[in-house]
Amino acid sequence: MVNEARNWDQEFNTEILLKGWIRTKRDSKGGFSFLEINDGSCFGNIQIVADKELENYESEILKLFPGSSVSIKGIIVESPGKGQNAEIQAKEIKVYGFCDVNTYPIQKQRLSPEKLREIAHIRPRTNTFGAVTRVRNELIKATHEFYQSKGFLNIHTPIITGNDCEGAGQMFQVTTLDMNRKLKENETVDYADDFFGKKTHLTVSGQLEAETYACALGNVYTFGPTFRAENSNTTRHLSEFWMVEPEMAFADIQDDMDLAEDYLKHLxxxxxxxxxxxxxxxxxxxxxTIIEKLQNITENSFERISYTDAVKILVESNKKFEFKPEWGIDLQTEHERYLTEEKFKKPVIIIDYPKNIKAFYMKANDDEKTVAAMDVLVPEIGEIIGGSQREDDFDKLSKRIKEMEIDIDEYWWYLDLRKFGSVPHAGFGLGFERAVQFCTGMANIRDVIPFPRTPRNADF
RNA sequence: UGGUGUGUAGCUUAAUGGUGAAGCGCUCCCCUGUUAAGGGAGAUAUUGUAGGUUCGAGUCCUACCACAUCAGCCA
Structure with a gap:
């Protein structure tokens, strides 16, 4: 592979075989061409020297343009030129596929991220998307390493769910009913006729199901796709994204924060x-400054403050906010940015939010005003993790569900966990693409997932 | 969903309401162990769509579409 050839640590003047795509080519009328090949194994290219003595030099090599696919049999040698240690003296070049330079959208010139989104099937061939893809892969690997090394069991929670109200956002409906069938007057859709015999949606979180396994097997985590049908048009929202959701039994909010911080540092x-x-x-x-930024994460502990203290800090900052900070109201983006980027200049974990701005399942604190919720906020991106200790008291949870006018019958199985050997437990959700953004410095979340799904866009 | 902004050659950008330019890329020529190669010549556009104002619209106005960005929703 190119990676191996670039960092050649064996004897030179041996024969090797490479397969990849031409990134750029420089012809010399003096009788040879320089081809730069990339195969995705690393960021850099390897330089191939193709001499006119090659039998297909005139007929094929001179017609190679960026994007063409080739295999090269040749001798790896120390490079006399600047810019690389090793290069390949080609003995044989086989062309798999030519690439029409007039219609191939990628040129040497820098392309805007917006333009690249229009050609999402071609953009993995660019430097940026190669790098993003390798880092994303590293984060996937690191996620499994982290939880597996701690004995967490990976579980697959359902993608299709019948829960009508999981609490988080608008959902995509899943149906096999004929959408063209016109309803008669006064007729309503009867979901008993639908595929599952009830109204179903794509999941907005695997948390509730993950809790059932945590409350049986200890520590578990999910890593799967998540769907939100919100009409969000921002640089940090996707309609389809991947979420990592650990859930720990016999754990409280402190354990939850410790896990979140360790996990982010490991990433x-x-x-x-x-x-x-x-x-x-x-x-x-x-x-x-992306490298220093990540080093700072690994070397310093996160700031941990209560929601109440956060509001106090915001009020006392005397900074002019568009929205005045006030206890009981959710923190605005400008507030989060002040805390992470100006006040503390590092990730901030905020805990103990007012119960009225958080989900029904969060553990009530003794003050009866706040819940054991925690959000991890990072500079520039904002909320990267949201989590909580879960309410494990049957009576308190039932009461809260009724208070919030949620259909309690839908949650009979969730309440059963509190009925049969209930344990304190806690977990969180990490937006995986936000983590990729954070680690790469990419400004728009649509550029850290291969095929972004956003309102009005489900191409490719 | 709301605020703001943008839409011109394959790409990146110019063009006081008055004949739409340039760089990159491409084709040809010269030079060359080059590396974002260099030098010379050439080809390439229904200015997002539909209306309107005007003698005249890429430019001004209206609507729509698309995209970007900020905010909300969240991860």
């Missing part, structure tokens, strides 16, 4: 240790 150090070349690219071209 950052994994990327720093294993994606050095890609991170140098991000530092150079995407975000000038």
């Amino acid at each position: 950052c150090s994994s990327v720093l240790n294993n994606c050095a070349e890609d991170m140098e690219f991000f530092q150079k071209r995407i975000s000038k």
Whole structure:
């Protein structure tokens, strides 16, 4: 692979075989061409020297343009030129597929991220998306490493759910009913006729199901797709995104915060240790301080403050906010940014939110005004993790469900967990794409997932 | 969903209401162990869509569409 050839640590002048795509080519009329090949194994390319003595030099090599796919059999040698240690003297070049330079959308010139989104099937061939893809992969690997090393069991929670009200946002309906069938006057849709015999949606969270396994097997985590049908048009929202949701039995909100902080630190150090070349690219071209930023995460502890103290800090900051900070109202983006980017300049975990702005399942605190919720806020992105200790008291949970006018019958199985050997337990959800954004410095969440789904866009 | 902004060649951008330019890429020529190669010549546009104002609209106005961005919803 190109990665191996670039960092050649064996004897030179041996024969190797490479397969990949041409990134750029420089012809010399003196009788040879330089081809740069990339195969996705690393950020950099390897230089191939193709001499005119090759039998297909005139007929094929000169017609190769960026995007063409080739295999090269050749001798790896120390490079006499600047910019690389090793290069390949080609003995044989086989062309798999030519690439029409007049219609191929990628040129040497820098393309805007917006333009690349229109060609999402081609953009993985760019430097940026190669780097994003490798870092994203590293974060997937690091996630499983982290939880597996701690004995968490990975569970797959359902994608299709019949829960009418999981609490988080608008849902996509799943149906096999004929949408073209016209209803008669006064007729309503009868979901008994639908595929599952009831109204179903795509999941907005695997948490409730994960709790059932945590309350049986200890510590578990999910890592799956999540769907929100909100009409959100921002740089940090997707309609379809991936979420990592650990759930711990015999754990409280303190354990939850510790886990969240350890996990984020593990993600950052994994990327720093294993994606050095890609991170140098991000530092150079995407975000000038990204490496120091990640190092700071791994070296310093997160700030932990209560919601009440956070509001106090905001009020006492004397900063002019568009929305006045006030106890009982959710923190606005400008408030979060002040805390993470100006006041503390690092991730901030905020706990003990007013119960009225949080979900029904969160553990009531003794003050009866707040719940054991925690949000991890990071600079620039804001909320990257949201979690809580769960209410494990049957009576308190039932009461809360009724208070919030949620259909309690839908939650009979969820309440059963509190009826049969209830345990204190806690967990959180990490927006995986936000983590990729955070680690790469990419400004728009649509550029850290291969095929972003957003309002009005489900192409490819 | 609301506020703001943008839409011109394959790409990136110019163009006081008056004949739509340039760079990159492409084609040809010259030079060259080059590396965002260099030098010279050439080809390339229903200015997002539909109306309107005007002698004349890429430019001004209206509507729509798309995209971006900020905010809300959240992860």
